[in-house]
Amino acid sequence: MTAESATLRMMRSPLPGLVALALLWGLAAPAMKVNPRYLPPLGLVLADARSVWPDLLAGLWRTGEETLLGFLFAGVIGVGCGVGFAYARFLERGVFPLFVVLQNVPVIAFGAIVVIWFGNGLAAKAVIAFYLALFPIAVNTLRGLQEADPERAALLRSFGASPAQIFFKLKLPSALPSLMVGLKVGVSLALAGAIVGEWFGDTVGLGVMLLQALYVEEIARVWALILVCGGLGAALYGALALAERRLVWWRRA
């Protein structure tokens, strides 16, 4: 690796942007006398975060669990649905519209039902995370599978390939770029779902803490939670982006 490519990589990484933002917050905001009720000084936010770090950590762990659990199920079932839609026309015609309708039902509307069905624990939040993440994953899987080149499929058929072989050797790899987009959107929505899910009642979690902080208008705490939620979201997204780089490197080449 040359020094030049190292700098280039630095520039492409999100680190410098984050540092710049932190500097702006830490230095420019106090200098410009921004009302701390609107934007508390970074130092204050960090101090507040430090004062409750065991709770933050427990919340991070819990919300992370809910998000991952919901996301994993959405990943498996969403990809399954996408494949089903791609291969069974009747499914696409019969079930897909239902999917779209469901997607447009706000979570709040059936929150009580989720609580009645799944109780007040981890499962209910995971279900809401799952529900929000499912649609983009399924749709992007379907779209990706439809993007597979029909001429390449014909070539494989001329080699006598079975539908399963065509799926694994051509359709799945062709769908990967779109699938990864779906997963990245899905994981962000799963996090939002977990946080909103906690607003249906719980004792731990970043969403619970956020609700509490908003209720008593602890602005520094709200910002601390925004940072932690943002960090969690960025970490999940980043992990998928990394996986994407490994899996669909050929797309960039």
Added chain:
Amino acid sequence: MTSSADAVQRAPPRAAPAYPGAHLQLVNVWKRFDGAPALRNVDLSIAPGEFVTLIGPSGCGKSTLFNIIAGLAAPDEDGSILLSGRVQQNYGLLGKVAFMPQRDLLFPWRSVIDNATLPLEVEGAPRKLARQKAQALFPEFGLEGFERHYPHQLSGGMRQRVALMRTFLFERDLLLLDEPFGALDALTRSMMQRWLLDVWARHRRTVLFITHDIDEAIFLGDRVVVMTARPGTIKREERIDLPRPRAASLATSPEFVEIKRRLLAVIEEESLKAFAGTAAP
């Protein structure tokens, strides 16, 4: 152009004339798209080990014909296809013919060697064995040292050779090559032509080769088949009795020029028709 009299007329079905020993035989093959014929009454017979070049104006149905021979598309009911004397059902030819489409269609996520072994993988060959088999062909195809490269790292000529190698590795006696050198520059193309003849001489498979280039058609073929404008049918067949192995200088010999002059007249006529056909509203 669909209003022309012979486009509408259908040849009466007839029994396949026995061509003993033909490797591939097409009898009265038709293909219509939404009722409009793209191919009509195609009769063609190819002997084992023969190198036949197929030439015709753009859009006359060459690729359509290839898709039918590869088993990817069903011909209309009118005719029949025989492979080694046996009548083939619709799609029954899948997996029996080595087909190289017009575009290279390499898989960008597969290395060169893994692209080449694709047909072997589909056939269920163990990965190691498949790679060994492919590896042996790399020097011959001028791709030595590029096994682990990826398609985007190759030149157009190299990509075409990878696609050809993939076709060769699908070890079938009949090869269908759809304009394999169409996208190459003249120099590379002439080199590839001689190279292909070399490979063919060693492997001796039956080849049906589509081209737009008369020189290429004459230089490569034992026989040149000229198709008419859409709806395509066989207009003319010309035996090429030029001696093999053929050198580059052959293209300037009087015999070659004479054949070319004769074919050119026929082809020009069809090209004009095709051009008029596409220019009309």
Added chain:
Amino acid sequence: MTFSSTRRWVLAAAALAIGGIATAAAEAADAVSIRLKWVPQAQFAGVYVAKAKGFYSAAGLDAKINPGGPNINVETLVAAGADTFGVASGTEGTLYAREKGLPLVCIGMSQQMTPFAFVTYDNSGVKSVKDFKGKKVAVWFTGPQYTLYSMLAHEGVSQKDVEIIAEPFSMQPFIDKQYDVATVTLYNELNTLKEQGINNIRLFLPDDSGVTTQQDSLVTSEKMIHEKPQEVQAFLDATLKGWKYAFQHKAEAVDIVMAAGSGLNRKHQELMLDEIEKLMTAKLGGSQGLGAIDMKSIADVQATLLKFKALKTPVDLNAAFDASFWKKVPDADKKL
């Protein structure tokens, strides 16, 4: 109703599906759940204390406390049987639920006086409710607007003369003086203002204008009352006992709440408990005991809601509010 059995079945299925991470509801005979209207905080100290001090288990109840949130309607969950008991919104909430036909019954009232109040700055020129005339008054349109309407009516102020606007769930616009009068709850937003160092304010209590709406109703379903009245009695006894203990041991009560929640600010919770104590021991709460149901105030609220068409038809108050259990709570448990 087969809700609770369906729920158990689905829960069990979810538990299987999620690899045993979700835990199925305990099958103990007296397992009950108590749904709160918000996340853990001192507003519910009595419930958490009753649980932590073993008052529920001593009464034969295996109680599970389910926190709520903005997306939770306690009345619906309890009426549906998803939760056994609830700390629900209050007088209006019970009336609306009954009007919709939900089989919900209020068996006690936590807050004895209206917890909402109206604040203004000392120098705003608003010295009485009559001075609301011509001023900008911000109110939450989630229920407290009827308290305001009824207060104005009691004071002889025409609603048309007051510029009533919707208040967001933040005190910031009031701090920025975007309106003259804002609505607060005595146990939360008022404390927020005090913590901001804002003390130059004047407070108007609805009760001073003769408007009382009891809040934080203790509710259960008609089914429970018919089938397991002894459990209902046990719940009410233990809950009120928990409150009494909380007010007598405030520091310990705050400890218990802090342990139940996550990232809570102790000072907030102490202040909240102080205010909740005032609300719960006011009026009947002081004279008759914690949890008393003020049927007269409820009838007044119903009349107001009917007048403003928030309620289409009157509900049977004696079916909606059942004071018989509260009457049987021993004085030792409810009287301070």
